[in-house]
Amino acid sequence: MRAALREERISATLRIKDEAIFVTFKNDADAEAGAPIVRKQSVPVDVNAIGGGGKxxxxxxxxxxxxxxxVSEANIRFISDRTxxxxxxxxxxxxxxxxxxEMTLAKEGxxxxxxxxxxxxxxxELKARIAETANLTFHEVVFADQLVLQLCVEDDQCPIGKVAFPQKEGGGYLMVVDREIVSGSDLKSTSEGLRQQDNTPVVNTVYSSRGARKYCDFTVKHVGDRVAxxxxxxxxxxxxIQEAICGGRGQISGGFTMEEARELSMLLNAGALPAKLNIAEERTVGPELGADSIQxxxxxxMIGLGGVFIFMWITYGLRFGTFANIALATNIVLIGGALSLLGATLTLPGIAGIILTIGMAVDANVLIFERIREESRNGRGPINAIDTGYRLSLAPILDANITTLIAALTLYFVGSGPIRGFAVTLSI
Incomplete structure (x- = not known):
């Protein structure tokens, strides 16, 4: 608003008091010319809503x-909901x-x-991830004598367009240009790693095309300057800045441990929170409430697995039934290992996915054995019947598993919480 009035050379004083801005014009002529500019600052809250959602x-x-x-109530509600x-x-x-x-994350009130x-x-660790805003910005460092820096830090009397931030290492403050060069939103991806020169932990960054262009333009003009x-x-x-950085890649160092670099990389990949969150209430509930359902x-x-084992033995005999049951047990062990590797939490939807996987594994065995029986009845020898049975059964088994995998992947990427847990166990 101040910039718009200055652009039109209109003299006015803007003062903030009691969550409002009071605009006082120098004279009636300035007021007549400036009032439309002030009203023009009020725009529709949501351009996608019918009627704009208010001003x-x-x-x-x-x-x-x-x-x-x-600020209008409609704008406050819109910003709150969006945040x-x-x-x-x-x-x-x-x-x-x-x-x-399989966590639950939803708006409440x-x-x-x-x-x-x-x-x-x-x-x-969970609470730390919630509290961390992870707002990352790059700023040009500017020289400031001790008196100017002290006034900026202690009395908030900073030069126009400048601000002072504390340093993590060494203490003290540095004055920087308030407008950032690039921010966390300009990063495409990050990962933890080691710097080649001294093997210290760093966060490797890959910039988006827009971020790479902005950072390149800045470093070309500021070789020898510092960037915070x-x-x-x-x-x-x-x-x-030793040389222009135009490759779209960089490193962030800051005396990290490898765990701190990994945590920062994860936070940057997830994105910055639009506002700081405070934990209003915390409860730790034991497993007693859901223990009966899990049990x-x-x-x-176990009953389903036992029934499948007995069915396979009765239908295909001790030899082939045992082979099928061993394969089924191995499949379940592999599922458990994969879930452990992913750090997954096994809840009821996950158990349902495992039960469904057991049925699908048995279905594959049934297809193979029935095909072997059919080839044996057609006069093939045992070795030839087994080879042909496996070969001819491969296509329908692959079709069934691929279509199931597509459905599971759809559930994973579209769903959330327990639905994702079910999709993971079904995919494995």
């Missing part, structure tokens, strides 16, 4: 030369990037988020 600002005329500007939705998406990527913990994580082992890497208001490193699921799985 962003409420503008009241207090006198001929004085106006009061406040919560964005926070839910970021938290889901942070806490459950693989979709195997107008300004709360409900998060339930079954089987959480490290609650403190700021994470949540703290400078973690401020290296000197019933286990019993159903």
């Amino acid at each position: 962003t600002l409420v503008i009241e005329k207090l006198s001929d030369t004085r106006f009061k500007v406040t 919560i939705e964005q926070s839910i998406q970021v938290l889901r990527r942070r806490i459950d990037p693989t979709g195997t913990t 107008s300004e709360r988020i409900l998060l339930q994580v079954p089987g959480a082992k490290d609650v403190d 890497v700021v994470l949540d208001g703290i400078i973690i490193t401020a290296p000197v 019933a699921g286990k019993i159903a799985s």
Whole structure:
């Protein structure tokens, strides 16, 4: 608003008080020319909504030369709802990037988020991930003498367009240009690694095409200057630009341990939270409430597995039935190993996926054995019948498993929470 008035050379004083902006024009002529500019700052809240969803600002005329500007209730609701939705998406990527913990994450009321994580082992780590904003920005470092820096830090009297941030290493503050060069939104991906020169942990960054172009343009013009890497208001490193960086890749160092580099990489990949979250209520619930359901699921799985074993022995005899049952048991062990490797939490939907997998594995064995029987009845010898049976059964078995895998992948990428857990066990 101030910039728009200055552009038209209109003299006005803007003062913030009681969550409102008071605009006072110098004279009636400035007020007449400036009032339309002030009203123009109020735009539709949501351009995609019918009617725009209301206006962003409420503008009241207090006198001929004085106006009061406040944020509308519709705009506050829109920003609040959008912030919560964005926070839910970021938290889901942070806490459950693989979709195997089967957590519950949903909006509760107008300004709360409900998060339930079954089987959480490290609650403190979980709370740290929630509290970390992970707002990453790169700024140009500017020289400032001690007096100017002190006034900026202690009295918030910084030069126009400048700001001071504390340093993680060595203490003290550095003054930087307030406008960032690039931010976390300009990163395409990150990963932890080791710097080749001294094997210290770093975070490797890959910039988006837009971010790579902006960073390249800056480093070309500022070789020999320092650039500050700021994470949540703290400078973690401020290296000197030795040469232009135009490859779209970089490294962030800051005295990390390998675990800290891995955690920072995960947070940056998940994205920054649009606002800081505070934990309003925390409860740790034991497994007693769901123990009966889990136990019933286990019993159903064991009964189903036992019934399948007996069926295979009765239908195909001791020799072939045993082979089929060994293959089935191996399949279940492999599923358990894969779930353990992924750090998955096994809940009722996951157990249902395992039971369905057992049925599919038996279905494959039935196809193979019935084909072998058919070839034997057609006069083929035992070896020839087995070879032909396996070869001719491969195509329908692959068709069945590929279509099931497509369905499971669809559930994984479209669904969330327990649906993803079911999809993971079904895919394995």
